[in-house]
Amino acid sequence: MTGLPAPEQVAAGRRRHVAAALTATEVLDSVEVASFLDAALAAGAGHVVGLTGPPGVGKSTLANALVGAWRSAGDRVGVIAVDPSSRATGGALLGDRTRIRKDPEDEGVFVRSMAARDRLGGLSEHTLAAMVVMRLAFGRVLIESVGIGQSEADIAFAAETVVLCIQPGSGDSLQFMKAGIMELPHILAITKADTGPAARRAVADVEGALGLSGPRPDGWRPIVLAVSAQTGDGLAALSAAIDTHRRWLAEGSRAGWLRAAQARAWVEDAVRGRFGTAGLQAVAADLAGLDPTRPFSGRRALLERLSARLGIGPAGRGDPRAPIA
Ligand SMILES: Nc1nc2c(ncn2[C@@H]2O[C@H](COP(=O)(O)OP(=O)(O)O)[C@@H](O)[C@H]2O)c(=O)[nH]1
Ligand SMILES: [Mg+2]
Known part of the structure; x- marks a missing residue:
């Protein structure tokens, strides 16, 4: 159970649904939360x-x-x-x-x-x-x-x-x-x-x-x-x-370009924050092919892949700023 409201409920803007969505998205690492945020990004x-x-x-x-x-x-x-x-x-x-x-x-x-x-x-x-x-x-x-x-x-x-x-x-x-x-x-x-x-x-x-x-x-x-x-x-x-x-x-398409550039920066920052520049280099090809309309899912997948490859546990655990190299 993630406690996530439906995106349409949040879009209706009632405070309790917004509050529930904010609480449920405090941890970004589940598939459900990532898809919810990607849907929210597209619809917002x-x-x-x-x-x-x-x-x-x-x-x-x-x-x-x-x-x-x-x-x-x-x-x-x-x-x-x-x-x-x-x-x-x-x-x-x-x-x-x-x-x-x-x-x-x-x-x-x-x-x-x-x-x-x-x-x-x-x-x-x-x-x-x-x-x-x-x-x-x-x-x-x-x-x-x-x-x-x-x-x-x-x-x-x-x-x-x-x-x-x-x-x-x-x-x-x-x-x-x-x-x-x-x-x-x-x-x-x-x-x-x-x-x-x-x-x-x-x-x-x-x-x-x-x-x-x-x-x-x-x-x-x-x-x-x-x-x-x-x-x-x-x-x-x-x-x-x-x-x-x-x-x-x-x-x-200025707004679209801006959002796409920001989305790439978020994912890069998340990878850099957990795995340092070595992590960025390891997934350079994936980053280049990232779908900027689904950055939260992309971020999740990349962090998971890096964690598995490096054998250091699920993404998002431990000190997020500790570099691997
Ligand atoms: N004279 C004057 N003082 C202001 C104005 N806006 C804010 N202040 C004062 O500046 C101080 C800092 O304001 P605040 O909004 O808390 O600044 P913040 O730290 O940037 O969020 C407070 O003492 C405010 O009363 C303004 O338009 N005119
Ligand atoms: Mg202030």
């Missing part, structure tokens, strides 16, 4: 927005404001809050949760917080599974994840639209540019716009930094804006920018 149509940036920049407050705006527009929203500190503080996100879920009777908002991992830049495979479940159930999915150094990049593993939050006067844009992070976000949101001139300067700084880093390989022109979650100024513009990027992705 929710748009996944990643909200990232340093601690204190205003992500949670902005997430709350976005959820409010989307709910007012009648959209149903799933929120995944990835918190690197939640293990240490045991419930740092409780405040966020109560702030976001204003109405406990509202079936249209679902918030799940989870601890960060070291891999996938703080996003665990569990986060990916949760994202896949959420985008089956909700038209909009928001992932809040703290970026620490290079890990701002890794929200791009999961989200379709990446919003990087930058604090006015922090000098962070310079750091991001140096670290090559400026090329990743589709939208750069200068937070706390109510703080005045510093926010306006930050917009100019970020636009300058983007000009220096040249065009993105995918041709998207990043949108820079200032937003205050406190006053609501710029919130409509942020929401519109997210939808502009969503429409851009929907043109041609």
Whole structure:
């Protein structure tokens, strides 16, 4: 018994079915769970927005404001809050949760917080599974994840639209540019716009930094804006920018390409995480032939094959980061 609801039940979006699916997919290694997630990935149509940036920049407050705006527009929203500190503080996100879920009777908002991992830049495979479940159930999915150094990049593993939050006067844009992070976000949101001139300067700084880093390989022109979650100024513009990027992705086969690239990255990351680069080399041919529409089944099969070949027990046991070579 896996306790898995039917994908159609999850798609109907009732909270108890979503919760059951999230619990049942915490362990990815069964055939049933892998097929469920592949089916969910194919059927889900929710748009996944990643909200990232340093601690204190205003992500949670902005997430709350976005959820409010989307709910007012009648959209149903799933929120995944990835918190690197939640293990240490045991419930740092409780405040966020109560702030976001204003109405406990509202079936249209679902918030799940989870601890960060070291891999996938703080996003665990569990986060990916949760994202896949959420985008089956909700038209909009928001992932809040703290970026620490290079890990701002890794929200791009999961989200379709990446919003990087930058604090006015922090000098962070310079750091991001140096670290090559400026090329990743589709939208750069200068937070706390109510703080005045510093926010306006930050917009100019970020636009300058983007000009220096040249065009993105995918041709998207990043949108820079200032937003205050406190006053609501710029919130409509942020929401519109997210939808502009969503429409851009929907043109041609951009969204499909993106999902396929992400799916490959998930499987590669899982293999690398358990079996190191030697594992990746051992299954290079299988990886090349991977069906990106069924990454969870592909991942499972590859891990099982490697475990059998190397005689080290079922996939997913032991220290997932221990390399074999
Ligand atoms: N002035 C101002 N302060 C804000 C705004 N948004 C968030 N803050 C404050 O910034 C701090 C960090 O906010 P939080 O949303 O928890 O940041 P996170 O760590 O990125 O999730 C809190 O004290 C917020 O009240 C804003 O739009 N204007
Ligand atoms: Mg937060």
